[in-house]
Amino acid sequence: MKLIELLKEKLNEQELKLVPRSFDIIGSKGKAVAIVKIRRELESKDKLIAEAIMKLNKNVKSVLKKLSGRVGKYRLYNLELIAGDENTEVIHKEYGYLIKVDPRKAYFSPREATERQRIASQVKPNEIVMLMFAGTGVYGIAICKKQPNVGKVIAIEINPDAFYYMQENIRINKLSDKIIPILGDVEEKCKDYFGCCDRVIMPFAIEGWKYLETAIKCLKQNGILHFYFISSEERLFQDAIEILMKEAEKLGRKVEVLSKRIVGRFGVRMHKVCIDAKIT
Ligand SMILES: C[S@@+](CC[C@H](N)C(=O)[O-])C[C@H]1O[C@@H](n2cnc3c(N)ncnc32)[C@H](O)[C@@H]1O
Known part of the structure; x- marks a missing residue:
């Protein structure tokens, strides 16, 4: 099921068009965080969107909203926790190796x-x-x-x-x-x-x-x-x-x-x- 389908009951037609089509998920099957960009027009609905993301992806325990592009020398997004666990450290798996990271810090x-x-x-x-x-x-x-x-x-x-x-x-x-x-x-x-x-x-x-x-x-x-x-x-x-x-x-x-x-x-x-x- 797509995010947009899950939100059909809760958002109007205009709002549905602005729902993010994609977002990053960092982590594992056990614990992951989602990083999502939400359009200004949907700001008041950000928690609804976050809950839908978590419902669709059972491993996502926290949803972080991008408040900016990557900034500064450390190249970090300004991220706001909009739903889930405050602890956003995860272990991501790719090509058989593990990467431990808190995307708010690195x-x-x-x-x-x-x-x-x-x-x-x-x-x-x-x-x-x-x-x-x-x-x-x-x-x-x-x-x-x-x-x-x-x-x-x-x-x-x-x-x-x-x-x-x-x-x-x-x-x-x-x-x-x-x-x-x-x-x-x-x-x-x-x-x-x-x-x-x-x-x-x-x-x-x-x-x-x-x-x-x-x-x-x-x-x-x-x-x-x-x-x-x-x-x-x-x-x-x-x-x-x-x-x-x-x-x-x-x-x-x-x-x-x-x-x-x-x-x-x-x-x-x-x-x-x-x-x-x-x-x-
Ligand atoms: C675009 S990120 C890439 C990080 C990593 N290579 C990766 O692909 O995930 C650039 C990294 O360079 C670091 N950085 C920026 N200026 C630096 C400097 N003068 N010396 C060492 N590291 C620096 C930042 O803190 C950041 O972690």
């Missing part, structure tokens, strides 16, 4: 699971991987599960709550011999790894470009960079490639683009893209 998007697998499937045995902007460590966990013979993943995160969850995720996925979690600013913490890494991942599309110099300095000769960027539809990959080439050139390095792809939509006629490149 960034996590279940929609990026396929992209994480795409990156993880490129990692080769013994590689040293730098995971900048690590969040809950989910890219690192995905890599270690897909490529158990990876050398090490160095995972740097600035949000102390996200860092706490990263440590928890390393523990519950039994990866303490593979992932080195570091709390701090990539600008500072990467310095210890200059010239050491076979691969650098930059999953921070809005501001990652500011740290390209640092990322490139981490890479060995012929290392691989995964550079995420927000692009307009008109200049889908050009801007990202130009910025990358400019930064590499400053350091006397060259860029060989291996692949470019749209990862997802980002507002009106804007896209999140990823450039995979070899830095020679």
Whole structure:
């Protein structure tokens, strides 16, 4: 049954048209939270909508309403609990690994699971991987599960709550011999790894470009960079490639683009893209 059908008796025709068509569910069969965007016109009906979501999805124990897009350095939504349990910490399962997270405290998007697998499937045995902007460590966990013979993943995160969850995720996925979690600013913490890494991942599309110099300095000769960027539809990959080439050139390095792809939509006629490149 669809949400809209469940609400047929309680909302008028106009209101039914505005009911959210989709929402994120993070968690497990036992306990999950739903994150939903509710149109201003339906604000007075938000509890009804939340209850319907919980009725349809028995595992959803809390419903959080988005009060904003992702904001600030930690890239968190402002979320308001509109129904259910105050405790919104959950354990999410994807591709056989577990991610413990409270979406009110740390960034996590279940929609990026396929992209994480795409990156993880490129990692080769013994590689040293730098995971900048690590969040809950989910890219690192995905890599270690897909490529158990990876050398090490160095995972740097600035949000102390996200860092706490990263440590928890390393523990519950039994990866303490593979992932080195570091709390701090990539600008500072990467310095210890200059010239050491076979691969650098930059999953921070809005501001990652500011740290390209640092990322490139981490890479060995012929290392691989995964550079995420927000692009307009008109200049889908050009801007990202130009910025990358400019930064590499400053350091006397060259860029060989291996692949470019749209990862997802980002507002009106804007896209999140990823450039995979070899830095020679
Ligand atoms: C878009 S989120 C991605 C998180 C994680 N990689 C994921 O995919 O779930 C970007 C993350 O970068 C962190 N961050 C922002 N600026 C940072 C910096 N200068 N150094 C380290 N981490 C930073 C934020 O706290 C946030 O957790």
